[in-house]
Amino acid sequence: MSKPDTDIDLSALKxxxxxxxxxxxxxxxxxxxxPLWAVMFAAMAAWILIGLASLPVEVIWAAILVACGGLVASLVYAWRKFRVPSWEDALNRIDRTMPGRPVTAALDTQALGGSDAASQAVWRVHKERMQARLAEAEAVSPDLRVSSQDPYALRYVAVLLVVMTVGFGSLWRSGSLNDLAPGGMGQAVAAGPAWEIWIEPPAYTGKPSLYLNAVKVSELTVPKGSDLTVRLYGQVGSLTLSETVSGTVEPEGDTPQTAFSRVIERDGTIRIEGDDIAEWQITAQSDTPPEVKVSAEVSRQINGEMELPFTASDDYGVERGLATLALDLASVDRRYGLTVAPEPRDEIVLDLPMPISGGREQFTETLIENLSQHPWAGLPVTIDLSVADASDQTSTPEIVQAELPGRRFFQPIAKALVEQRRDLLWSRENAPRIVQILRTITYDPDGYFPSELAYLTTRMALTRLELAMQFGISDEKQDDIADMLWRAATLLEDGRLSDALERLQRAQDRLSDAMKEGATSEEIAELMQELSEAMQDYMEQLAQEGQDGEQQQAQGETQEITGDQLQEMLDEIQRLMEEGKMAEAQALLDQLMEMMKNMQVAQGEGGQGQQSPGQQAMEGLQETLRDQQGLSDEAFRDLQEQFNPGAQAGESEGNEGRNGGQGRGQSHDGQGGQQGEQEGQQGEGNQQAEGQRDGGSERSLADRQQALREELNRQQRNLPGQGTPEGDAAREALDRAGEAMDRAEEALRNDQTADALGAQSDAMEALREGMRNLGEAMAQQQRENQGQQGQNQGQASRQNRDPLGREQGTNGMIGSEDNMLQGENAQRRSRELLDEIRRRSGEQDRPEIERDYLKRLLDQF
Structure with a gap:
């Protein structure tokens, strides 16, 4: 820089x-x-690694040469790159960061106008301004970024290597220059133990791992199957392992090893030989197989559920268990339908329930399963219980001989139907005998069948069985017919209002007898559950029959009875029994039963004796179902006559109709269902005369099928319950019935009687489903009507409830003051839910994803 032409003070820039x-x-x-720092860090990391590892001398010298070459190259790069900074360089950097370059201006001289006074005056003012701006000068930060010169961040890699080697190794364990000479590495002795031994027991034992360097004893007992791991340090071959616990034989002349992995299979010795000697006597403890025992006899619940208590144990815990049920054919009473050889059937395999919480070393559980619909229900079976532990060891089989529990039927026709169902599932050879018995049972439905729906279901099962006999009974047909017989039996047992009332009376009698005989608390709880279920069934039957339950007072007044009130009375009865007040409990029970018996039927609305639209629709559908059954019977008899051309019209082997005589069944006269029955009562001559049809008989059946389809269309237009889920389901079912009727009509017109029978069967099944859905819709509508009656009364009460419907506390407190989990009912309900989850998790035919979900629920709760 040139000498300034004016005085200047640079003290502010010092x-x-x-x-x-x-x-x-x-x-x-x-x-x-x-680069020099990076090479030095990399060399340091390599030096530490050389000190920790036993490498060949050639590799070590090659690494040293590479490091020296890197140091020389980095020094050359530094010599070319480095320039010593000066005071002028610092002033120049400060000047470049300030606006107007004040340092350069303060040190500058005037080039032009030096003789002009005005120009000099302006120059002096400019210099003074630059002088004043120097006071604002600040130090400039250096630029230490070298990313443009090191795009791959090699400097950071070198630093990371040093940190890792120092963290995992030690600078004190790095080698010296003397170690690089031949034999020098063999003289290095690693710091720490010269050997390390671990014994890790199997995971299912739950035992901790053993580090033998810290074990001061010479005798150890470990589980059989434990993993043995040995590490030897120092000069290769200076230490050797000798063990007899794994049974492994080392080949002679093999290269010495420094790492071993074995499995302890037997008792033996572990010995370290060489400069450092150590020895342990190992005892391999075997895993004992699990055990399972039946702790009580097989019992049957009211609904046919089987209960089998058992006790299981294992030294490390039971993992899983199975119960296999097989038919005990030698103990079966081979009479009636069981005289023929049974068809082969797979064994029943059930998962044994495991404890939800706690250990599984020893526990007692109960296997609960409902097998009342299985073909072996009521027959002797063998139950084989077995459990397994985590090592797949199984227990000695525990075999129990018992009768497979099933549901008990008290109604005579229901018992007969269940027996025929059992015989059909026992063997298809029983089909002719079953047909004869079902024809006998359905001969006079008015005298033996209190449920018309049960009669129609039985008749449809009979028709399908006869049709299947003509073409062979497949597995699907066999199960379908058995299912219809079961539904008919359950309808007869507890499907009608009178049956429900009888069941209620029977439950009350059993409870009364139990109170007189001093039953235990468990028996009383079971009977109370039975009474509650019977009462619930009775109330549901009232709703399905379109009835309103009212209690008749002595003064002729009526009082509504709600489900909560009935439950309160049941709870009070159970409390009195538990307190030993049997007389008071019996009096309250008699009062409850009197209230239930005095419930009366109010037909129609307002007690006018008029049927509601729902009742009219239900009766119409029942009439349509009866007509469809009559048409199906006639079509089947026509099919039989096709296979027996020599018989008279309407006559075939074993074809005895409802009114008796060969070929004279109800609705077999070519007329409608009711008309055929009335004419069938006028004598055999009239029936045979009516039964002689010309070649247009199939045409006549097709026309009647068409008329029945049109009648169903008319009934669908007047069907109540539109807009409700139950009503919509009823309409969908009736639509399917109509489509099946159309197929049946088309098949009859094309002389395809067998196809027509299948379509008619589908139509009857859809009709029954529609009637069930319609009944549920009517019951739901009645419940809503009853709920609206008490809506105004409960308006004020609902205002004092929380969003969950619970009563709030006093003084404006939020929340309920009542214990929501109080009482036996809540506990019983929780047990029922738990038992149901266990039962479903043990069903082998359920999808695996569903069973896994249910087992996770059991593990969680």
Whole structure:
């Protein structure tokens, strides 16, 4: 820079220039010497690794040469790159960061106009301004970034290597130069133990791992199957392992090893031989097989559920268990339908329930399963219980001989139907005998069948069985017919209002007898559950029959009875029995039963004796179902006559109709269902005369099928319950019935009687489903009507409830003051839910994903 033409004070730039100069030194050293630092860090990391590992001498010298070459190259790079910073460099950097370059202006001279006074005056003012701006000068930060010169961040890699080697190794364990000479590495002795041994027991034992360097005893007992791991350090071959616990034989002349992995299979010795000797006597403890025992006899619940208590144990815990049920054919009473050889059937395999919480070393559980619909229900079976532990060891089979529990039927016709169902599932050879018995049972439905729906279901099962006999009974047909017989039996047993009332009376009698005989609390709880279920069934039958339950007072007044009130009375009866007040409990029970018996039927609305639209629709559908059954019977008899051309019209082997005589069944006269029955009562001559049909008989059946389809269309237009889920389901079912009727009509017109029978069967099944859905819709509508009656009364009460419907506390407190889990009912309900989850998780035919979900529920709760 030239000498300034005016006096200038640079004292304000003294410290900023010094700091900037110091930053320039740091910046230029960093830019020039960063390769040297990176090479030094990498060499340090390599040196530490060489000290920790036993490498060949050639590899070590090659690494040293590479490191020296890198150091020389980095020094050459630094010599070319580094420039010593000066005071002028620092001033220049400060000047470049300030607006107007004040340092350069303060040190500058006037080039033009030096003789002009005005120009000199302006120049002096400019210099004074630049002088004043120097006071604002600040030190400039150095630029230490070298990313443009090191795009791959090699400097950071070197630093990371040093940190890792120092963290996992030690600078004190690095080798010295003397170690690089031949034999030098063999003289290095690693710090720490010369050997390490671990014994890790199998995971299912739950036992901790053993580190033998810290074990001071010479005798150990470990589980059989434990993993043995040995590490030897120092000169290769100076230490050797000798063990007899794994049964492994080392080949002679093999290269010495420093790492071993074995499995302890037997008792033996583990010995370290060489400079450091150690020895342990190992006892391999075997895993004992699990055990399972039946702790009580097989019992049957009211609904036919089987209960089998058992006790299981294992030294480390039971993992799983199975119960296999097989038919005990030698103990079966081979009479009636069981005289023929049974068809082969797979064994029943059930999962044994495991404890939800706690250990599984020893526990007692109960297998609960409902097999009342299985073909072996009521027959002797063998139950084989077995459990397994985590090592797949199974227990000795525990075989129990018992009768497979099933549902008990008290109604005579229901018992007969269940027996025929059992015989059909026993063997298809029983089909002719079953047909004869079902024809006998359905001969006089008015005298033996209190349920018309049960009669129609039985007749349809009979028709399908006879049709299947003509073409062979498949597995699907066999199960379908058995299912219809079961539904008919359950309808007869507890499907009608009178049956429900009888069941209620029977439950009351059993409870009364139990109170007189001093039954236990468990028996009383079971009978109370039976009474509650019977009462619930009775109330549901009232709703399905379109009835309103009312209690008749002595003064002729009526009072509504709600389900909560009935439940309160049941709870009070149970409380009195538990307190030993049997007389008071009996009196309250008699009062409850009197209230239930005095419930009366109010037909129609307002007690006018008029049927509601729902009742009219239900009766119409029942009439349609009866007509469809009559048409199906006639079509089947026509099919039989096709296979027996020599018989008279309407006559075939074993074809005895409802009114008696060969070929004279109800609705077999070519007329409608009711008309055929009335004419069938006028004598055999009239029936045979009516039964002689010309070649247009199939045409007549098709026309009647068409008329029945049109009648169903008319009934669908007047069907109540539109807009409700139950009503919509009823309409969908009736639509399917209509489509099946159309197929039946088309098949009859094409002389395809067998196809027509299948379509008619589908139509009857859809009709029954529609009637069930319609009954549910009517019951739901009645419940809503009853709920609206008490809506105004409960309006004020609902205002004091929380969003969950619970009564709020007093004094405006939020929340309920009542214990929501109080009482036996809540506990019983929780047990029932738990038992149901266990039962479903043990069903082998359920999807695997569903069973896994249910088992996770059991593990969680």
């Amino acid at each position: 410290w900023p220039t010094r700091l900037t100069l110091l930053g320039l030194w740091a910046e230029r050293i960093t830019h020039a010497f960063w």
